[in-house]
Amino acid sequence: MLKIRNIDAFFGNIQVLRRVSLHVGAGEIVSLIGANGAGKTTLLNVISGLHPTRNGSKIFMDVETRGWKPEKIVARGLIQVPETDKVFNPLTVMENLEVGAYSRRRAGTKLPQEIEAIFQLFPILRERKDQLAGTLSGGERQMLALGKALMGRPKLLMLDEPSLGLAPTIVAEIFRIIQSLNGRGTTILLVEQNAREALRISHRAYVLDTGRIILAGTGGELLSNDEVKRAFLGKDYRGKWER
């Protein structure tokens, strides 16, 4: 579904991604793990067209999207839920969901049914539908962000740190929802600090380190990888390559 080849990205003169190549197959959950500053968010931004890239290619559903504007990429079904500012605080829950369908505004007028479907998925949002998004709790905001993204009918959903700052029970709920979305056919590219949970639900994963992919494998393989354990799962981390 998504094929990234040799992507470089810069902030000014500083290179933050170095010939990154990865792929996400239809129906997969693929996660991208790595320390702070490894380039994970930048990579998502490059894929969604928010951050420019000078070279490489990013093929989404068999079409090269390098140089495309973000809105064109969204319209093709690649939707990103950013780490912060993921909902419009001054708008109500309902309005946020309507905005989520903006890219498909010419698609027809089945909105009420679609919003109903989102409410079934996230019952809490129905209770809060007239509340301003800014007044929601962290977990509710994350659910709204997911609901809003789903209104865009994503073929590939990119989630940036969906568990960040949430209480452990809510985190479990979010991961359960991600899995169930995937079960209904949405392909997911997940960026997570919570490596253990992310790897647990992922079909495959990549490890990004200072702008380079340094490991790849199935979720299970990486969960048992010693290097991953040391670096991300809290097992006596003493610098990665000590001998």
Place this chain on the structure above:
Amino acid sequence: MPIFKPDIETMGREELLELQNERLQIVVNQAYSNVDFYRRKFDEVGLNPDDLKSLEDLKRIPFTTRKDLMENYPYGMFAVPLRDVVRLQFPLGLYGNPIVIGYTREDLKIWRELVARIMVGVGLTEHDIIQVAFNYGLFLGAVRFNQSAELIGAAVVPTSIASAEVQVRIMQDFRSTALASTPSFALHIIEAMGKKGIDPRTLSLKIGLFGAESWPEGVRQAIEENLRIKAYDIYGVMELVEPGVAGECVARAGLHIFEDHFLPEVIDPQTGQVLDSGQEGELVITTLTTSAYPLLRYRTSDVTSLHTERCSCGRTMARMDRVFKRTDEMISVRGINVFPEKIQEVLATIEGIGPSYSMDVAEKSGMNDRLKVRAEAREDILEGKEERKIVLQEVVQLALRRALGLRVEVELTKRA
């Protein structure tokens, strides 16, 4: 036809090449940042790992040779801290400095799967009883059969170096359905059966997996006719995994290389130029998923050619021709690798013997059966007391046996 990992083994070529490219970039990142040797090699030729954008760029990476592995003995080629390593292997039969190969848990898991792919590919299932008559002491890959057979649910009988008579007895009593051994040992078993007048039709054997030495088609025919089995060739590289790099499928149209883990090239051994598929040359392998001991463009010294058309078995993985030649002087005697350099080294340690010598291998059905070394000795030894000569001959014999893991006939000759 049975395939262990159909999604991988039959994936489209284009998709496979994409996967290889992704994995190549990762293994290069790892090797460059964690192995001083590779960093030095890259820097020497002015190659930045970030410049490797496609499989085409592979040819810019310098070759790695057995000499490099020896020079970086013991742990210089390791890409992970030692505590991630769960097995250290020490191949016998190498000349000069030894080498040691490390494997992480994941490395071993992959290896186990690859041999299972071979087993399933030749039709072995959970209903089979596999008799493994490889020498578990000398052939490090022997134990791999146990774990891979367990993975597919087959039963293993590790008969190891039991005598041919015992092997046959076990085949009869246990009703073994498959035999894994060196082809020369299979011939030895056939001989023993002949002497005892045992009819192969009284055995349950169906399938044989043979490797660790090169065996001509004539030997295959002899084994198949006399044991009434289908005999398949398996291939490995002792510095990577052996067996488990490639194996024949039921189509027997070459050995499928597990290209999702190993990137093969064939080069002209003289110029180092990469040759097109179908052309014969030296096999060069780059590991794509090995964590502990990644090898970039490792020269195997084995001569073969590659074929990338889809096989009639449905697999898309490239096939290599069976290996009958080497680019170095290594010979295989009853499945044991012998480097002539090692013989020279042994002779040099014995006063009055060498340095020159000649080697003679006695052939049986086109396979090396016995090794005879004619070592030059000083004149006073040859013309001195007979006992002294015999003692010295035994000293040489013992030293060679110790170094090679093989009984060697020794003759002392005049210096030229």
